[in-house]
Amino acid sequence: MPIINLKDVSRLYGFGDATTVALEDINLEINKGEFVAIMGPSGSGKSTLMNVIGLLDRPTYGAFTLHGDNVEALKDDQRAKVRRDKIGFVFQSFSLLPNMNVLENVALPLAYQGANLHHRILQARTMLERVGLGDRSYFLPTQLSGGQVQRVAIARSLINQPEIIIADEPTGNLDSIASRLVMELLADIHKMGNTILMVTHNPELTRYATRVLFMRDGMIVHDEKKSLGDISESSENTKFFEETTNEEHDIAGVSAMLTVETDQGKYVKMNPQSTKKSRKPSVKRPTKKKKYKRSKKS
């Protein structure tokens, strides 16, 4: 039985004409022990999918079972309980609480479980040893490097022995050395039988994954199972900064400008170098943003 099962899951934001579709009819099964890398351009719905699976967000339509239990209709506090006991989060940045030391940060999920202080500290120390930061227990997050912060965040995500670890671009702000350390840590955790979902923009990192999903416009457009150690081939063909210039733009004199879509909206990127290597996308992108129609659902 799959540990995660999404059936026709959609997530809509806004009402009426302003409705945008973040996820559209997603069907996804993830089995225990899989390391899933999710790729796709900004605004393609990766984060929303992660939030839905991590029970931070609720699907507008569709069914979501976690370990066979229906979770899409749970109340806030019940969802908090599921997050607390079954899911570990690693965010891209600022994932630690600045006022607490490393040990307290790692022990935080246990505090919400109501475990006693002694047990919490013991567990947190073990986890910190495991990520190789046992000697930084009493440091504040601001005294750590970016890579160390992410390793602490991973220690925290592991402390409640979760069934799923959700990592949203865990290496997004790291240099290649720190990023390798973090990825090897995740690979280690995966080897011990954990299920990991990771959002990434870096095709290189798919080498740690057993399965790669490509998303575009709220849909999973490509689902590839692969063996560990290989870089996903199709990822090479995906480009992440969409070139939006065309003949019209050339005439208008804005050819050097590129727009980049993020969660927050479209930005104009002034650096054309970043797209130099990009080739034609393997997946066809609809020219216009799709408006969701309610009639389609009923």
Place this chain on the structure above:
Amino acid sequence: MMVDHMRMARNSIRANRFRSFLTMLGVIIGVASVVTVVGIGEGIKHQVNRQSETVTKNIISVRPGRIAERDGNGVITRINILPASIQTGSITLNDAKEIELIDGVERVVPMALVSGTVKYDNKEYGGATVIATKHDFVDTVSQKIDFGGFYGDVDKEKRVAVIGKSIAEDFFGEVVPIGKTFTFRDQEYIVRGVFEQFPIAPLTQNMNYNSTIFIPENVGYNLSGSKPQLYELLVSVKPEYDKQSVVRAIDQRIKSVHGGQEDFTVLRSDEMSILTSKTFTLVSSTTVLIAIISLLVGGIGIMNVMLVTVSERAREIGIRKAVGASNSQIKWQFLTESMVLSFWGSLSGLLVAGIVMLLLRIFTNLEPVVNLSVVIFAIIGSVVIGTVFGVAPARKAARKDPIDSLRSM
């Protein structure tokens, strides 16, 4: 879990020390003023009690003007603050003679104010009150003479004076100015004795005898012309008689002498403190009201800052929710924080009140005391206010959407 909330509250209060201080400021000021005002009031009551227990023990005071109203049982029901010193003319030496005839009265000592300023060494001194009184004043008030002695019956017509401690120090500039002469209404007076320090009681209608110059009655009466200005008759009661019945007898006797006019007040010495506390209650109740309002404003201050904090700490709330904090756990965390803030605010307020009261003791003649029940009330009151005003921010924090919170920053 509560312990954890407290630890977290401590962490975030420490992380923003200055802001936390500003948040607590309202509570600090409120608590400090409540405790100080009540402390001063209590202190004055103690001081007046001490005075009536030592100096004027077993004394009945007859004063001009209607200071207090009594009910049928002789219990004081109402205080008139103003008229006390205004109607100085209503008591006469004749009243004193009448009182002497009453059963149980041992002695009547009239106290007459004599107007004028004293001069010494060609310097005028405005801080002295000159009172003409009989030689047995010293026996009536049971107060020791530090140096020299009081004038006797034979000194009735002599220009001698006995002075209070403050006069000796401030006017003559020495501890024992015996034999020194000063000028009063163009006549020279010789200092015969210096009183020991009288216990002082601020805010009473009692004279401060420490800055008083006592002169023999006849000398004073001559200066006042035909009618001496009596501001008080001190009546000592024979020990075997009940004071309250003597009070009633005096009251009736003078009333009949004055033709049924109630233009005087008869008070037992122990009633002076009631008088004072009733007077002070008027002052303190308004001040306490203001202080409670400032405590409320302090609570609103906490609410404001906490509301701002909630928006500012959205990221933190998001992370906490992501790792499994339930809404009520978030709510309690923020509620605990405002409770801890108000609790520490009240403790700091108590500290401030303590310092203020200490300074008052050192630099003024007030002797404020710490009232335990007020202290407890202040602490509990602040924590209750912190809790009440912490609810809105805590609910706001609890209801925050985790995704929006995580996206901020």
